[in-house]
Amino acid sequence: MKVLSRAMRGVREHVRTQLVSVATVALALFCVAAAALAAENVGELSRRWGAPMRMTVYLSDHATAEQIEALRSALSGLSEVRAARYVTPSEARAVVAGDDAVLASAGAELFPATIELTLVPGATDRARLSVLSERVRRLNAVSDVETYQGITAQVQSILASGRLAAGVIALVILLCAMAVVSNTVRLSLHARMREVEVLRLVGAAPSYVRSPFLAEGALLGSGGAVVAVALLGALFVLFRSRMDSFMGGALGMRPVFLSGFMIAGFVLGGAGLGATGSALAVRRWLKV
Amino acid sequence: MGRPRIGAQFGRAFRPEGHFDRSAAHKPILVLDGVVKVFRADAPVLRRVDLTIERGEFVFVTGPSGAGKSTLLKLVYRSETVDEGRVLFCGRDIARLTPESVPFLRRNIGVVFQDFKLVPYWSVFENVAVALEVAGMPGRVIRSRVALALERVGLAGRGEDLASVLSGGEQQRVAVARAIVNEPAIILADEPTGNLDPVLALDILGLFEEIHESGTTVLFATHDRALLEQSPQHRLIVIDDGRTIEARKGLRAMGGALAAQRAQRDVDDAVATARLPL
Ligand SMILES: Nc1ncnc2c1ncn2[C@@H]1O[C@H](COP(=O)(O)OP(=O)(O)O)[C@@H](O)[C@H]1O
Ligand SMILES: [Mg+2]
Numbered sequence: 001m002k003v004l005s006r007a008m009r010g011v012r013e014h015v016r017t018q019l020v021s022v023a024t025v026a027l028a029l030f031c032v033a034a035a036a037l038a039a040e041n042v043g044e045l046s047r048r049w050g051a052p053m054r055m056t057v058y059l060s061d062h063a064t065a066e067q068i069e070a071l072r073s074a075l076s077g078l079s080e081v082r083a084a085r086y087v088t089p090s091e092a093r094a095v096v097a098g099d100d101a102v103l104a105s106a107g108a109e110l111f112p113a114t115i116e117l118t119l120v121p122g123a124t125d126r127a128r129l130s131v132l133s134e135r136v137r138r139l140n141a142v143s144d145v146e147t148y149q150g151i152t153a154q155v156q157s158i159l160a161s162g163r164l165a166a167g168v169i170a171l172v173i174l175l176c177a178m179a180v181v182s183n184t185v186r187l188s189l190h191a192r193m194r195e196v197e198v199l200r201l202v203g204a205a206p207s208y209v210r211s212p213f214l215a216e217g218a219l220l221g222s223g224g225a226v227v228a229v230a231l232l233g234a235l236f237v238l239f240r241s242r243m244d245s246f247m248g249g250a251l252g253m254r255p256v257f258l259s260g261f262m263i264a265g266f267v268l269g270g271a272g273l274g275a276t277g278s279a280l281a282v283r284r285w286l287k288v
Numbered sequence: 289m290g291r292p293r294i295g296a297q298f299g300r301a302f303r304p305e306g307h308f309d310r311s312a313a314h315k316p317i318l319v320l321d322g323v324v325k326v327f328r329a330d331a332p333v334l335r336r337v338d339l340t341i342e343r344g345e346f347v348f349v350t351g352p353s354g355a356g357k358s359t360l361l362k363l364v365y366r367s368e369t370v371d372e373g374r375v376l377f378c379g380r381d382i383a384r385l386t387p388e389s390v391p392f393l394r395r396n397i398g399v400v401f402q403d404f405k406l407v408p409y410w411s412v413f414e415n416v417a418v419a420l421e422v423a424g425m426p427g428r429v430i431r432s433r434v435a436l437a438l439e440r441v442g443l444a445g446r447g448e449d450l451a452s453v454l455s456g457g458e459q460q461r462v463a464v465a466r467a468i469v470n471e472p473a474i475i476l477a478d479e480p481t482g483n484l485d486p487v488l489a490l491d492i493l494g495l496f497e498e499i500h501e502s503g504t505t506v507l508f509a510t511h512d513r514a515l516l517e518q519s520p521q522h523r524l525i526v527i528d529d530g531r532t533i534e535a536r537k538g539l540r541a542m543g544g545a546l547a548a549q550r551a552q553r554d555v556d557d558a559v560a561t562a563r564l565p566l
Contacts, residue, residue, distance in 0.1 A: 002421075009410075195407045198415075201365075202466065203394030204422035206387075 007215035014191055018220065021184035025224025026231070028177035029270055033225075033232045035166045036262065041255055042159055055117040055133065056146040063113070063141035071141050072115055080132055083118040112143075174273060177224070181277030185217050189285050196286065213282050214275050221274020225267045233257065315379035317343045317474055317505050318364065320532075322373035325359055333359045335530030337373070341507065343473075346500045348516055349509040350535075351527035357509040360527065361476045364507070365397050366390050378473065395423055398467025398475040398504075402482035404459045406451040406466075412438065413447035416465045423470065437469040438462075441495060457488040464495055474505040481512060490518060 057075065059068060068086060076084040087095075092111040097103035126149065133145045189196070199209045236257050258266070318341040325334040333356040341347055349357050362368040363375050366382055374381045382393055398419075406415050416437055420430045438444055441461040446454070451462060460480060467475050477496060481489035493508075493515050500506045510516070516524060524536035 194405070195410075198405055198407055198418060199422060200391075201394065201399055201405065202419040202422055203391040205391050208422055 003211045003215045004219075006212040007219060009212070014188060017184060017187055017191075018216075021180060021220050022223045022227065024180045025177050025220055025270070025274070026227035028173050028180070029225050029228035029266070030231055031173050032170045032177075033228050033258065033266060035170050036266070037232060037236070037258055039163060039166060040258060040262070042162065044256055053119050053121060054148055055119060055129075055136075056148075057115040057117065057136055057142055058144040058146070059113045059115065060141055060143040061109075061112075067141040068113070068115075071139060074139070075115060075117060075136065078132070080119055080128065081117050082120045085116045085118075087114045087116055089113050177221075178273050178277040178280075181217050181220050181274045182281045184220060185213055185278035185281040186285050188216060189213060189281060210282050210286060213286065214278050217274040217276075217278025217281075218271040219274065221277070222267050222271035224274070225270025228270075229258070229263055229266055315376070316340045317378060318507070319376040320360075320363070320373065321376065323363065323370050323375060324372035325356070325363065325368065326371050332530055334363075334527075337527075337530075337532050339525065339532050341474075341505065343505055344500075344503055346497065346506045346519075346522045347508065348519075348522050348524045349507060349527065349532075350511055350516060350524065353511060355527040356530065357511075357527055358478050361399070361478050361507065361509055364474075364476060365399055366393055391422070395419075395470060396472050396474075398470075398472040400460070400463050400467050400475065400477045400480045402479040404456075404463045404483075406459055406462055408450070408452035410451055411447060412443065412449050412451055412454070412462050415451050415462050416447075416469050419466050419469050433469055434465075437465040440468065440498070441465045456484055457491060460484065460488075460492055461495065464492070464499070468499055468504065472504070474507065475499065477506065477508045477510075479510055479512075480508070481510065481515065486514060489515060493518060 057071075059071075063071075072084050072086050075081055089108040089111040092114065093104065093106065093108050096111065097106075129147050129149065133147045136142060137145050196209055236255075240255060318339075320337045320339040323334055323337040323339075324332060326332040337360065349360065351357055359368060363370055364377065364382070366385060370383050373383075375383055377393065377396075385393060407418075410418075413434055416434045417430050420433060425433075434447065435444070438447060441464050443458065443461050443465065446458070451459060454462065460483075463480075475496070480496070481492050484492060489512060496506050496508060497519065508522075520536070522536075523534075526533045526535045
């Protein structure tokens with residue numbers, strides 16, 4: 001507590017510089033928090049789309065109704081399958097054509113009959129999925145099986161490279177924020193040279209001289225983090241309804257905000273970042 | 289205000305186990321023994337200084353500008369280190385102090401400078417209290433001791449004022465209060481009147497003499513003749529060509545019996561302090 005009040009004594013004297021510094025840190029951390037928020041939501045997407053949840057079983061053209069029904073009930077008995085639904089050619093046409101009159105008027109026989117399987121989430125890693133599809137492929141009245149592995153693999157790899165890019169950018173931004181804190185503490189050190197000189201003169205231990213500057217850095221960092229998270233939260237609430245209808249409709253999920261755990265981590269991380277930045281300045285500029 | 293408990297804190301600083309070094313109180317407070325300090329090889333600042341200062345002395349150190357007065361004081365509060373020789377403070381060679389011990393040395397030495405060295409944006413109280421805060425003293429004790437120190441320098445009731453609003457003479461009084469607030473064994477003054485007009489200079493000299501009266505050793509560097517003439521009773525040392533010359537014996541040299549008496553009281557005090565469970 002004493003250290004904080006000594007740090008605040010410095011903050012009080014140079015409010016302008018400190019405010020600029022907090023604002024800069026806040027801006028930088030806002031970018032990172034926004035990226036984290038995006039990552040959080042993308043993660044949600046990835047859970048939804050990254051793992052194959054669907055399988056389409058194409059039926060041979062000459063399959064009889066009894067064969068189809070027997071196949072459907074056999075498929076729904078599989079442990080990996082949650083539901084199996086028979087889609088007639090005309091249903092398939094309706095889904096594909098939508099409002100398109102030309103397609104809608106095409107012959108239903110152009111569209112293959114299928115059984116759409118909804119898989120049990122988590123029950124289907126890559127290996128089990130190919131085993132399953134091979135087994136289904138050999139069944140009676142089955143012409144082909146689509147596992148959507150290509151698409152999910154693609155989604156996965158796009159998400160992964162997105163995460164990597166975001167991570168690199170976040171790292172750069174964090175380093176910049178650290179440099180800003182470091183520079184602010186350096187200015188503070190220069191402004192408080194007399195104070196440092198006096199402390200040394202009256203017999204302060206080196207750690208006593210250094211600690212308020214480290215605390216100042218930590219305060220700047222965590223202050224910036226709080227401002228950034230608050231700003232992001234406000235924007236999130238403001239745009240939630242729009243994001244909701246878009247994301248809900250297109251992606252089948254509701255947007256999520258950073259968890260309390262992540263927010264706490266963010267503020268602590270901001271403090272750590274600030275303390276590290278100021279430690280760099282103190283190491284370089286404060287001889288005790 | 290009690291007399292300085294000479295050596296008590298310092299004894300502890302040197303001995304982590306906290307035993308008071310009984311013999312320290314019988315030794316001269318400061319001994320420079322064959323001290324050499326060289327910044328540039330062609331012009332050593334101190335060539336060979338031998339100097340002994342007893343407890344309770346008031347010693348003027350003089351010499352032309354650049355003679356090495358400041359350097360000599362810096363060697364004592366370990367802002368500089370000797371190139372040869374020893375500097376014994378309470379019998380301990382401070383040239384051999386580890387960096388970790390230097391702060392403890394400084395808590396037993398008060399220093400006052402020509403340019404006051406106050407923090408302008410701190411209050412008078414904060415400027416004085418800092419000397420106790422660094423030692424981790426509790427707030428209640430700090431408040432009462434700072435109030436006493438401010439009273440001693442004639443600034444009672446000015447604690448709330450910002451240091452920067454005070455006049456030069458007042459600022460120097462604050463610096464003196466900071467130097468005496470933890471009752472150090474010795475006070476070093478490096479041209480403390482250099483920035484003050486002659487009347488204020490005499491004022492500040494008077495203040496140091498009062499502090500000396502209460503038992504503190506004072507080492508007062510100045511090149512102001514008026515001050516030296518104002519107080520002919522004090523011992524006077526001249527630094528000339530890198531050596532010290534004993535220009536005038538102080539009254540203390542004649543009052544040996546009194547000095548011995550005082551030293552014995554210091555020992556009693558210090559032992560009593562050291563035994564207190566802290
Ligand atoms: N850190 C230093 N580096 C180089 N020279 C120094 C340093 N400190 C003092 N000196 C030199 O030592 C000499 C004595 O300086 P100083 O002790 O300040 O003299 P005084 O206080 O008697 O005026 C001067 O010539 C000064 O230039
Ligand atoms: Mg000088």
